[in-house]
Amino acid sequence: xxxxxxxxxxxxxxxxxxxAVSTSEKNDALLRAAALLRERTDEILAANLIDLSxxxxxxxxxxxIERLTxxxxxxxxxxxxxxxxxxxxxxxGEMLEKWTRPNGLAIEKVRVPIGVIAIxxxxxxxxxxxxxxxxxxxxxAVILRGGSDAIKSNGALCGILQEAARRAGLPExxxxxxxxxxxxxxxxxxxxxxxxxxxxxxxxxxxxxxxxENATVPVIETGAGVCHVYADxxxxxEMGVTIAVSAKISRPSVCNSAETLLVDxxxxxxxxxxxxxxxxxxxxxxxxxxxxKQICPWVGDATDEDWDTEYNDLIYSVxxxxxxxxxxxxxxxxxxxxSEAIITENPKTARRFMSLVDAACVYWNASTRFxxxxxxxxxxxIGISNQKLHARGPMGLRELTTIxxxxxxxxxxx
Amino acid sequence: xxxxxxxxxxxxxxxxxxxAVSTSEKNDALLRAAALLRERTDEILAANLIDLSxxxxxxxxxxxIERLTxxxxxxxxxxxxxxxxxxxxxxxGEMLEKWTRPNGLAIEKVRVPIGVIAIxxxxxxxxxxxxxxxxxxxxxAVILRGGSDAIKSNGALCGILQEAARRAGLPExxxxxxxxxxxxxxxxxxxxxxxxxxxxxxxxxxxxxxxxENATVPVIETGAGVCHVYADxxxxxEMGVTIAVSAKISRPSVCNSAETLLVDxxxxxxxxxxxxxxxxxxxxxxxxxxxxKQICPWVGDATDEDWDTEYNDLIYSVxxxxxxxxxxxxxxxxxxxxSEAIITENPKTARRFMSLVDAACVYWNASTRFxxxxxxxxxxxIGISNQKLHARGPMGLRELTTIxxxxxxxxxxx
Numbered sequence: 001x002x003x004x005x006x007x008x009x010x011x012x013x014x015x016x017x018x019x020a021v022s023t024s025e026k027n028d029a030l031l032r033a034a035a036l037l038r039e040r041t042d043e044i045l046a047a048n049l050i051d052l053s054x055x056x057x058x059x060x061x062x063x064x065i066e067r068l069t070x071x072x073x074x075x076x077x078x079x080x081x082x083x084x085x086x087x088x089x090x091x092x093g094e095m096l097e098k099w100t101r102p103n104g105l106a107i108e109k110v111r112v113p114i115g116v117i118a119i120x121x122x123x124x125x126x127x128x129x130x131x132x133x134x135x136x137x138x139x140x141a142v143i144l145r146g147g148s149d150a151i152k153s154n155g156a157l158c159g160i161l162q163e164a165a166r167r168a169g170l171p172e173x174x175x176x177x178x179x180x181x182x183x184x185x186x187x188x189x190x191x192x193x194x195x196x197x198x199x200x201x202x203x204x205x206x207x208x209x210x211x212x213e214n215a216t217v218p219v220i221e222t223g224a225g226v227c228h229v230y231a232d233x234x235x236x237x238e239m240g241v242t243i244a245v246s247a248k249i250s251r252p253s254v255c256n257s258a259e260t261l262l263v264d265x266x267x268x269x270x271x272x273x274x275x276x277x278x279x280x281x282x283x284x285x286x287x288x289x290x291x292x293k294q295i296c297p298w299v300g301d302a303t304d305e306d307w308d309t310e311y312n313d314l315i316y317s318v319x320x321x322x323x324x325x326x327x328x329x330x331x332x333x334x335x336x337x338x339s340e341a342i343i344t345e346n347p348k349t350a351r352r353f354m355s356l357v358d359a360a361c362v363y364w365n366a367s368t369r370f371x372x373x374x375x376x377x378x379x380x381x382i383g384i385s386n387q388k389l390h391a392r393g394p395m396g397l398r399e400l401t402t403i404x405x406x407x408x409x410x411x412x413x414x
Numbered sequence: 415x416x417x418x419x420x421x422x423x424x425x426x427x428x429x430x431x432x433x434a435v436s437t438s439e440k441n442d443a444l445l446r447a448a449a450l451l452r453e454r455t456d457e458i459l460a461a462n463l464i465d466l467s468x469x470x471x472x473x474x475x476x477x478x479i480e481r482l483t484x485x486x487x488x489x490x491x492x493x494x495x496x497x498x499x500x501x502x503x504x505x506x507g508e509m510l511e512k513w514t515r516p517n518g519l520a521i522e523k524v525r526v527p528i529g530v531i532a533i534x535x536x537x538x539x540x541x542x543x544x545x546x547x548x549x550x551x552x553x554x555a556v557i558l559r560g561g562s563d564a565i566k567s568n569g570a571l572c573g574i575l576q577e578a579a580r581r582a583g584l585p586e587x588x589x590x591x592x593x594x595x596x597x598x599x600x601x602x603x604x605x606x607x608x609x610x611x612x613x614x615x616x617x618x619x620x621x622x623x624x625x626x627e628n629a630t631v632p633v634i635e636t637g638a639g640v641c642h643v644y645a646d647x648x649x650x651x652e653m654g655v656t657i658a659v660s661a662k663i664s665r666p667s668v669c670n671s672a673e674t675l676l677v678d679x680x681x682x683x684x685x686x687x688x689x690x691x692x693x694x695x696x697x698x699x700x701x702x703x704x705x706x707k708q709i710c711p712w713v714g715d716a717t718d719e720d721w722d723t724e725y726n727d728l729i730y731s732v733x734x735x736x737x738x739x740x741x742x743x744x745x746x747x748x749x750x751x752x753s754e755a756i757i758t759e760n761p762k763t764a765r766r767f768m769s770l771v772d773a774a775c776v777y778w779n780a781s782t783r784f785x786x787x788x789x790x791x792x793x794x795x796i797g798i799s800n801q802k803l804h805a806r807g808p809m810g811l812r813e814l815t816t817i818x819x820x821x822x823x824x825x826x827x828x
Contacts (some may be wrong), residue, residue: 045605246827366823388816390804402802409780411653
């Protein structure tokens with residue numbers, strides 16, 4: 001048995017015991033971890049310094065270094081995140097449905113932990129704590145596989161989580177870090193069917209594609225967001241401009257920000273000059289279709305590739321469409337089924353858009369930027385699912401559970 | 415674009431339109447298909463004869479031929495199945511939750527079709543009709559890929575489904591058959607990410623393993639059932655024998671039948687002779703552990719392999735365990751997380767078993783054989799999920815849907 005398989009087998013054993021761990025034991029572990037993070041901040045920062053100096057030696061980019069860097073404030077953020085998760089309601093044990101069959105069998109559908117959740121992520125060490133907290137609170141064992149560049153930081157953080165779990169009486173093996181950060185070990189983790197119940201990748205497109213291509217265990221695909229704002233002929237232009245601008249500029253690097261603005265041809269001549277000037281004033285580069293350029297000749301060219309591009313940057317592609325149906329068709333062709341918004345005062349048009357656009361979240365007169373576990377009121381999120389199986393959109397604690405049927409009889413046979 | 419990719423692209427187009435198809439249109443298609451099946455029984459039987467004669471030429475086994483064979487009665491069974499599915503409530507559009515955030519955003523979580531569902535199955539032509547009916551009723555487009563030996567029968571059946579769909583006004587491409595039954599085409603189907611939303615394999619272990627190993631699209635794993643009956647020290651022995659016998663013999667070929675009987679050592683000396691004699695009288699071959707053989711020396715040897723074997727036959731492995739915890743540990747090690755039963759009059763023991771056994775369905779004083787969409791009251795089932803993501807246990811119409819968040823604002827930005 002490889003080390004990793006042994007680690008996963010221990011996680012599975014722990015997961016079986018976790019089914020019987022109480023809410024207060026789980027919360028105790030989270031609160032102890034928060035206290036230990038605060039107590040041992042210096043130790044964590046020292047481990048992080050080792051990672052940072054290796055990363056600088058390797059000539060990693062400033063953005064990379066920034067994501068890898070821990071500070072007292074960031075550690076305090078993780079600690080208070082743990083306290084927040086401890087305060088959330090426990091999803092486990094919830095009775096979802098209950099019915100009795102004509103033959104007398106009483107069927108209960110109850111919420112239970114999934115079992116073993118593996119998380120593969122990149123350079124941000126805070127994912128170690130955030131992901132583990134959600135997995136443990138929902139009664140799962142978690143296997144963390146962070147990037148090789150954060151190995152010392154992740155080791156220090158995972159050590160604290162393990163100590164807190166041990167002190168709270170949680171089963172050994174319920175949280176562990178994959179210390180072999182080779183590609184081979186990652187591939188092995190993706191194929192541990194029977195031991196790993198679900199694998200959640202968190203990171204860039206390359207990581208997610210690699211997991212989708214190589215995993216044989218069930219995967220929840222997260223991430224990519226080519227989101228659209230559609231300004232309909234019946235929109236309030238003031239609101240349209242405000243949302244179109246904000247959905248791009250408020251945080252361009254995240255998946256729920258807008259990449260493409262679609263404008264109804266019926267209003268394009270008045271809407272576009274005003275909206276694009278506002279965007280330009282905020283430093284946004286505009287890449288427009290032919291019709292956009294006829295109205296605003298100063299904008300750049302959008303190529304076919306632009307419609308499928310997640311810029312994660314202050315770049316916006318803009319297209320004029322002939323009404324809601326063309327907007328829907330464009331989104332269903334180029335969107336990533338993440339978050340899509342229509343701005344209109346016409347309820348019928350809005351309903352058509354919301355019903356026919358194929359996406360996790362469809363917005364009427366609001367920004368796509370609200371697709372987020374916190375904004376939805378879930379308290380926290382482990383990611384945003386882009387697929388349709390199991391979980392769609394922001395994933396909170398409930399999305400880290402599955403169901404079990406408990407059937408009580410009095411000797412029934414078939 | 416390959417033929418198959420073109421077919422899947424057409425299915426995706428159809429799926430986007432299916433979101434707006436009404437319940438009565440879908441039911442109309444199902445009822446028309448039922449009528450056409452009855453009208454064209456001779457045509458279907460003629461197509462089936464061609465498949466049967468090829469299969470006989472290839473020297474296929476009698477069991478294989480039996481599965482492939484259509485009769486008037488079987489076609490009538492498919493037709494009445496269609497009528498049944500038409501009468502089931504439509505899961506699409508159900509409002510699952512609704513809440514308003516402090517910022518005024520109104521969030522609705524509604525049930526919507528998944529999109530494009532691909533089914534890969536083996537020699538039974540009735541799957542063509544049964545699976546298509548459930549997929550269409552739940553608002554999905556379906557791509558059917560049956561076995562090469564049933565190609566003429568499946569072609570006739572799918573032709574009827576397509577004609578019914580067309581007459582009912584459903585979008586072109588909502589149901590189609592993969593006519594290239596090569597392994598290459600099956601592999602391509604498993605990797606059509608972006609076009610196929612979920613792939614459900616229905617068939618033997620080899621097929622399911624191949625799909626799990628090769629698919630990059632999301633898969634719902636179905637099938638394998640190494641199910642256990644555990645007779646606890648506090649069981650009613652009469653009920654224990656009845657359930658232990660029935661769970662094996664009532665239909666040994668199906669996944670919810672029991673493969674292993676676990677008996678508490680505290681009652682083994684009285685329970686085993688009685689229970690095993692009853693099984694022997696029904697022609698069941700018994701393979702026992704050492705302790706079983708000490709009590710009933712006439713039984714055969716169980717090897718390590720037996721504990722992991724789904725016999726699908728009149729063979730039963732039998733093991734004596736020291737109480738409920740050893741039973742739970744054995745099941746969690748060797749079970750396939752399908753259906754597990756405890757027979758006991760002790761509620762505390764029953765609750766422990768039901769909480770700690772990791773399976774889709776856990777039974778207290780009832781046979782494992784009830785794990786079935788019909789028995790659960792779902793009206794019909796597309797399979798029994800063995801995995802924990804999305805659907806667990808019997809999958810009916812609701813399990814063929816996903817959710818969508820519809821968010822209504824009044825200009826909110828973030």
